[in-house]
Amino acid sequence: MNPVCDRLVYVLVSVFEDRESAQQLLRAIDAVQSDWGRIRVLLIDNGSIAEPIGKEDVRALNLGIDVEILTLSIDLGQQRAIAVGLATLAEREDAQVVVVMDGDGEDRPRDIPALANGVLAGTSEITVAGRGRRDDAMTMKALRWAYRKVFSVMTGETLPYGNFSAIGGRALRRIVLMEELWTHFPATLRRVGYPIDVIDFDRGHRYAGNSKYNLVSLTVHALRSFVPFSETVLARVLWACGIVTALSLGTLFVAATMKGLGYTEPGWLTVVAGAVLTIVLQVGAIALITLLIASTGRPWRNVTPTAIAKTFVADQVVVDAIFPPGASKHSRVVTK
Incomplete structure (x- = not known):
């Protein structure tokens, strides 16, 4: 056994109306602990109504890992559910390594x-999970490529990863003080x-059912990724507006x-002047709208996850691991 695996690793999972996938995920995580190290799962039930996951659903699995179920009163959305989970773990001294992952498989x-060993x-x-091979449709691949290009141009950053990540205790206690966490982890x-x-x-492949995401929700999720960089986006939009305005006025000159x-022919200057005026007015409107969005459109502004x-x-319940007779609470269960 790798010595770094003797330390506890928290695995944070957010699920919504997906009990079957959550159960299969817990079994798979239990198998990982059997071969690797100590794991405790914090399962966030994001206000599920039709398929909530409860204590008995987990207990029936006879797992060798502790599972803590944190039930939210309403559906906050996946990103805010993750924020609640991280804020909960940040209060615990033993939360020095946290793995965040989706619950669908x-x-x-x-x-x-492999993801957590560097942090351990x-x-x-x-450490984050980069985008490896994915079985996506060509349309989705094209949209994802376009999004990455736009994101890079607008923010100067790259975002080649999703929620699947491992973070250390210092990063954990820093990120929960950032209001942007509510919007896009x-x-x-x-x-x-x-x-x-x-x-x-x-x-991987989804365990059961269909994804809750559609084109609209994916678009909203993509747009929210710009929020943590709103000042940079604003500056670049204003620079672009200034460049377009300068080129338009240069054309008029x-x-x-x-x-x-x-x-030139008679009336030609009037046509050019009208076109330039239209462009300048549109650019000015874009600049004004961008300024208003950046200053007033940030959700949960000035409210950090730790605060609320x-x-x-x-509800918050813990389902203890099933240990063989005589095993201590800190023993690692190995399933043969």
């Missing part, structure tokens, strides 16, 4: 050791300040010069 539990060994404070990782190590993993030299996370917790 596309983040593979078998990749947890102290060589990395944040992966993008906020870029703002924490620690270097980010990226390890590419292939995408050239047109006026050509008119004065007699190189407990407000949304409706």
